Amino acid sequence: MKAMVYKKYGSPDVFEIAKLKRPQIKSNEILIKVHYTTVTTADVRLRSLNVPKGFGLIIRLVQGLTKPRKQLLGSDFSGEVVAVGNNVKEFVTGDKVFGSSKTGTYAEFTVLKDNGTITKIPDNISLEEAASLPFGAMTSLTFLRDLGELKQGQKLLINGASGSLGTNAIQMAKMYGAHITAICSGKNTELVKSLGADEVIDYTKEDYLKSGKKYDIIYDTLGIISPKESLSMLNEGGRHLMAVSTIPQYFDIFKLSMTQRKKIKAGMAIFNKNNIETIAEFVINGKLKPVIDKTFKLEDIEEAHRYVDMGHKVGSVVINIEKDYIEL
């Protein structure tokens, strides 16, 4: 199968086209012909090793000390089931599915276990839209529902509201009945309002750290608001959810937890079957709409990575693999 691999860490020009063996499936696995994937902020971090302070060595130990052990990046996918193992009951050949793969998705095929992060694509979205959802939507679900325990009527501040985490977070918070203040640049104001933000702060004009306003939950998707800064912005019993945090900040969080009723929570997104099914239900109910910035071809992965590297994307950057289809 055709794939886009990287054999060293570095700038977006590390990618090269490769012909890999088409994956074989076991009895509990599903082979998917990938139609669309995305370039996520996690992909660019794994390519560049531009990670929060203190995580560099940890990532190298996991991913490969001097070069990546796993040469295939990408996790989001949408596509068609082309083969199933003997014990797979839930899916049949021809099903249109989406989710998050651990084996890499910058390729024509990917393999998932039947209990992996995979579900059928709702009828009311396209395959392209489906691929744009898993990363940002499951991350914001983990942070708002699980770490934040967001409740109706709570005041929520979302920083980085125009990104893939942010655009999904606004829509989910609306479902939970929160009062949402979204931080973004002026050009994205109309978008975040259309997704459900009640108030918008243009960070290029206003210093929200000095506004004196208080919130029940602060969801900082970018790791810009420090644990100490958030204390003065939180109501009593409030929570600061950090999607990005450095190792030194983990120590700050631990120290603050000894003296504070306000909770600061850093954590990792949970990508699993329950969560992707929840995302699909939100879509079916018309509560969650995909936000796509641009779609690139697989051949243009370098350009796509350069674009995501800039840190200004709106929602998701999608990669079309279908166009590159070559019969094997």
Ligand SMILES: NC(=O)c1ccc[n+]([C@@H]2O[C@H](COP(=O)([O-])OP(=O)(O)OC[C@H]3O[C@@H](n4cnc5c(N)ncnc54)[C@H](OP(=O)(O)O)[C@@H]3O)[C@@H](O)[C@H]2O)c1
């Ligand atoms: N903890 C976890 O498990 C987890 C999971 C997924 C992602 N993450 C992390 O979450 C972060 C965000 O991911 P993402 O995919 O949502 O990023 P993204 O899609 O690149 O979005 C970033 C957004 O933030 C806006 N922005 C840039 N500077 C800003 C500022 N100073 N204030 C407010 N908004 C600003 C950008 O638009 P403008 O520049 O045009 O304003 C852009 O729309 C990444 O660093 C990623 O590593 C963590």
